[in-house]
Amino acid sequence: MISVPSYLTPLLALFASRGERAYPVGGCVRDTLMGIPPHDWDVAVTTHPHDTMAICHDAGYRTVPTGLKHGTVTVLVPLSGDPADRDGPYEMIECTTCRTEGGYTDGRHPDAVAFTGLIEDDLSRRDFTVNAMAFTQTDGKLAILDLFGGQEDLKNKVIRAVGDPDTRFTEDALRLMRSVRFAVKLGFTVEENTYAAICRRAEGLARISRERISDEFQKILTSPEPERGIQLLTDTGLLPYVLPHGISPMGIGDLSSLPADFTVRMACLLWEMDYDRVQENLAGLRLSNAVRKDILAIACSYIRTLRPDALCARQWRHALGENALPALAVRAARGDTAACELAELVKLSIEKNEPVRIADLDVNGTDLIALGFKPGRLLQDILCDLLEVVWNDPAKNTREELIKEALKRKD
Ligand code: ATP
Ligand code: MG
Numbered sequence: 001m002i003s004v005p006s007y008l009t010p011l012l013a014l015f016a017s018r019g020e021r022a023y024p025v026g027g028c029v030r031d032t033l034m035g036i037p038p039h040d041w042d043v044a045v046t047t048h049p050h051d052t053m054a055i056c057h058d059a060g061y062r063t064v065p066t067g068l069k070h071g072t073v074t075v076l077v078p079l080s081g082d083p084a085d086r087d088g089p090y091e092m093i094e095c096t097t098c099r100t101e102g103g104y105t106d107g108r109h110p111d112a113v114a115f116t117g118l119i120e121d122d123l124s125r126r127d128f129t130v131n132a133m134a135f136t137q138t139d140g141k142l143a144i145l146d147l148f149g150g151q152e153d154l155k156n157k158v159i160r161a162v163g164d165p166d167t168r169f170t171e172d173a174l175r176l177m178r179s180v181r182f183a184v185k186l187g188f189t190v191e192e193n194t195y196a197a198i199c200r201r202a203e204g205l206a207r208i209s210r211e212r213i214s215d216e217f218q219k220i221l222t223s224p225e226p227e228r229g230i231q232l233l234t235d236t237g238l239l240p241y242v243l244p245h246g247i248s249p250m251g252i253g254d255l256s257s258l259p260a261d262f263t264v265r266m267a268c269l270l271w272e273m274d275y276d277r278v279q280e281n282l283a284g285l286r287l288s289n290a291v292r293k294d295i296l297a298i299a300c301s302y303i304r305t306l307r308p309d310a311l312c313a314r315q316w317r318h319a320l321g322e323n324a325l326p327a328l329a330v331r332a333a334r335g336d337t338a339a340c341e342l343a344e345l346v347k348l349s350i351e352k353n354e355p356v357r358i359a360d361l362d363v364n365g366t367d368l369i370a371l372g373f374k375p376g377r378l379l380q381d382i383l384c385d386l387l388e389v390v391w392n393d394p395a396k397n398t399r400e401e402l403i404k405e406a407l408k409r410k411d
Helices: 009-017 027-034 049-058 119-124 150-156 165-171 174-186 192-207 210-221 226-236 262-269 275-283 289-303 310-333 338-351 365-370 377-392 399-408
Strands: 022-025 042-045 062-067 072-078 090-097 100-102 112-114 133-138 141-146
Touching: 009 022, 009 042, 009 049, 009 133, 022 027, 022 119, 027 133, 027 150, 049 062, 049 072, 049 090, 062 090, 100 119, 119 133, 141 150, 165 174, 165 192, 174 192, 174 210, 174 226, 192 226, 210 226, 210 262, 262 289, 262 310, 275 289, 289 310, 310 338, 310 377, 365 377, 365 399, 377 399
Parallel strands: 042 090
Antiparallel strands: 022 042, 022 133, 062 072, 072 090, 100 112, 133 141
16 A cells, blocks of 8 residues: 655645646655655656745745755645644655756756656656656545556666666766665665666766765665675776775775764775875765764774773773774774774773873873973873873872872983
């Protein structure tokens, strides 16, 4: 049984009552047919955007003209179903005019969109058959509009381009990345002709913005099948456009044993790689400084000695801070069994709130100066010595003990 959320029904009925149509379309249809609750509902409408706004507005809905140029109007649809409900919770539903897209001279954006108001046109411009289906409601009954064999491909778990794959990938090369993303997100294979076209058209990715490539890549890496995703990118020849220096010389690693977190999986992928190459790979992905630094710190932690003892746990916390546990998880995913033992000791050390930084010491520079130490390099060295004392024995982190230790080092 297929269904749409009850709050959507009045919106669909509204368009029908005006002699127009509104069709839930794309990802929400695919997910519903797969038995997965869709995270949002997109609607294709037969009206021009200004009419979409007028019709919704007259019925009491609030609307936002989010992308009139592309035909998109966001309608605030109250969950109560009453269009005029201003107090209760609502969903933001994107209602986009059925359109064709014409001419892709840059391989990224259509030169023109034409609002034809025909759902057939709108389904044909979509990327893959499983993404190119709509629900249509007639007399309260819901049916599937499937012009390209999307249901069959869903059943066979296949990603297949709508129409001629070479043309579709040349029009918009981001679809190359999207094919891999949907394959690993849904657990599907890429249909043979579509796959061959990806290999032939891979260099089209050079025209796509780094941000959009990065976005798709992050979804691939955090999918349930990151290893297969990287393998697909490698085999199709897409990987050099994503990571110019490729991946770790040690291969892909056990990525799916790690949480679905981009930072740790990326660090695992770049494990034991030359520092400059890691940096250049990351620069191309336009990440935030914080994420980039975390990945670098974790990916480069392979050089640290690792012994499963309490002192080593404190040293790892000191050197890596918040990244200590993620770094050990990556190390375990790279086959180092002692990393799991050390991770337990790091957790224990965090629980006990053990001192691991100079700032955690029970004395500071000012205290030592008051004792007659001169500010400067020597003072820093003494604080480092005191930290080592405390690393070896956290019980020694008391003013009394540390002053005693400091005085031993005076002159
Ligand atoms: P997700 O659940 O990951 O959001 P989705 O199918 O909703 O999956 P979106 O990227 O949100 O994916 O796109 C919504 C729909 O728009 C797709 O299902 C597809 O029909 C269409 N679409 C999006 N991007 C493209 C594109 N580059 N070329 C053709 N069709 C596209
Ligand atoms: Mg979506």
